Amino acid sequence: MATNETIVGTLRRAVGTRGRRVLLLVTVGVGVLAAVALMAGLPAAERTAATFGEPVHAFISVPLPFVGVLLANDLRRTPGAPVLPTLAGATLIAVAAGLAGDAISVAAPAVSGSTAPDPWANLGGIAVAGVSAQVLAQLVGTGLGLLIARPWWGCPATIVLPLGAYALLTPLGAARDWLTPYGALRGVLAEGSGGVGWARWATAALLWGAALNVVGVVVRRRRAATAGTAA
Template identity: 70%
Template sequence: MNDTIARTLRSAARTRGRRVLLVVTFAVGALAAAGLMAGLPPAELTFATIAQQVHLLISVPLPFIGVLLANGLRKAAGGRVLPALAGAVLIAVAAGFAGNAFSVAALAASESTAPDPWAHAGVIAVAGVLVQILAQLVGTGLGLLIERPVWGCLGTIVLPLGAYTLLAPLGAARGWLTPYGAAQEVLAGSAGVAGWAGWTTTALLWGLALNAAGAVLLRRRPVRVAPPAVSSAR
């Protein structure tokens, strides 16, 4: 299992395109933190304000990595899903910690005049990591379900945001049924029991169920056996 996780981590940076995607994912967070520090009025500079936007932006390109990693299982005979998912989650954890670090650095370097700029910082930091994990699991789930990576990557944006838009008439229910709605709730730092229950429900729907369906589909996929080579007699 450890070998599979290690291979997954190496696979995330195997090609130049994937390395660029990793750099872009982390750079988006750093640039967002710097931009918020420079652009927001001092009275609005809080850890919650900065971290929410930083983590939401990181969660846009991060699932692309999950799509590519999971799609590799479709091409490898006998690929093990759980260790591969564990490797993808480790990358998401690193992205979450990076987002927290960018947010801390931006607020510490700012001239915030907010009454309590570090309010709920611990809860928000935990929420940031969990948000990235769920975003990554959306990517791995779609990578397992959709054969072409480009459509899987597009799906990580269109499907969650599309669901969030379509469920607008339901208001607060979007925090229970969509990753974007749930992320907004927990990254605010004051979600409470209802907010975290909503995030848990969303994680079960978009994280667990999506990947379970992908794993079942992968297991039922017929194995393509290459035809035997025909040697010509001389």
């Protein structure tokens, strides 16, 4: 019961200040802007949920990890608090953001007057891929929030580090899609519910989601132990 209450507390912290509420609105808003921009430049015959899916989710995944950074950073004020409920709450927010992105991607072909033969082909796979992409993005945020003491460094790090890795690994070709969140996002949204894209996503999730947060938890415990010894 306490764990459930703590998860609820995490969700409350996510909307606990005006700045955080604005951040959540911006997260969804940039997805809408991406869809509108694509409508303006894309021929009607090419307006499909799959076509809208990648840019919409890519844009949402930029500010979303800021939420994870802030939620993880909150734990510094309560050194003994468990990390898992915060990670669970942050993941629920990511699922909601992914579903919002899916809704935008589904609505965009209808709103824009798509003339594509099947504008909602492979809709289920695209929807799952969008949610999965946002979960990974959020876990990057929580991991860096645990590792980096100041949110104003942690938030930009969620952009600079993953995209920097993507750029640096470009000479390695397909390897970057296995080793970076953006490469994983492109893979699952391009391939829907099957194919090698999901293997790439799993690899990136282990590196940038699971491993990053595990390291963050270990570092947090060592800091707490050092602070306790010093006291």
